[in-house]
Amino acid sequence: xxxxxxxxxxxxxxxxxxxxxxxxxxxxxxxxxxxxxxxxxxxxxxxxxxxxxxxxxxxxxxxxxxxxxxxxxxxxxxxxxxxxxxxxxxxxxxxxxxxxxxxxxxxxxxxxxxxxxxxxxxxxxxxxxxxxxxxxxxxxxxxxxxxxxxxxxxxxxxxxxxxxxxxxxxxxxxxxxxxxxxxxxxxxxxxxxxxxxxxxxxxxxxx
Numbered sequence: 001x002x003x004x005x006x007x008x009x010x011x012x013x014x015x016x017x018x019x020x021x022x023x024x025x026x027x028x029x030x031x032x033x034x035x036x037x038x039x040x041x042x043x044x045x046x047x048x049x050x051x052x053x054x055x056x057x058x059x060x061x062x063x064x065x066x067x068x069x070x071x072x073x074x075x076x077x078x079x080x081x082x083x084x085x086x087x088x089x090x091x092x093x094x095x096x097x098x099x100x101x102x103x104x105x106x107x108x109x110x111x112x113x114x115x116x117x118x119x120x121x122x123x124x125x126x127x128x129x130x131x132x133x134x135x136x137x138x139x140x141x142x143x144x145x146x147x148x149x150x151x152x153x154x155x156x157x158x159x160x161x162x163x164x165x166x167x168x169x170x171x172x173x174x175x176x177x178x179x180x181x182x183x184x185x186x187x188x189x190x191x192x193x194x195x196x197x198x199x200x201x202x203x204x205x206x207x
Contacts, residue, residue, distance in 0.1 A: 006057050008066035009043050009050075014057045016083075021054050030054060043067070058083045112175040119168065134181045135161040141182065142189070152192070160185030 003013035003022060012029075013022040019032035021041050030041050032054045040051040045068060052067060055076045060067040062083070075086045112130070119127040135157045142153035160181040167174065174180040 004061040008068040014061045116173045134178045156185040156189045159188040
């Protein structure tokens, strides 16, 4: 972690690698993530409060620009992994891509709701086919992420799919099927690990 001073804002630092804003008095101000990347960060300089963003702090720190002098209508964002001044065309392109991804997510969610609705009406095929795909995805995720053997990955994924159906029958529909199956499978993995950690020849030592 390398903290860079923000020109024009004494007492504030920015970690450009992890995109975290710091106050030397209060510690972490804000960490960049999908929900906070465009939210305002408030800096108090000479008893005046300035609203800015982590992207602006990074840009000023790396280019030695006084953050209080940078034009407010200047759009600064992340392009190709680098914080840079963005043109109107760049902003529009990113906005279109974001809206398209949001529409795709809504459509995917709506399709899953429809499949669950059909399941409750007695037509199980669409949901069960999706559940099989989710199970296979979880198997691969376990192998790629944890290095789990295929046999154990299959067992955990199978349990995740079974638990999902069980909760569905109990009246708890979950449209985010992949996330739900993965969560149940990870819970089963943790349970099994506790059992595997106990030696087979475990016994009481008499003193």
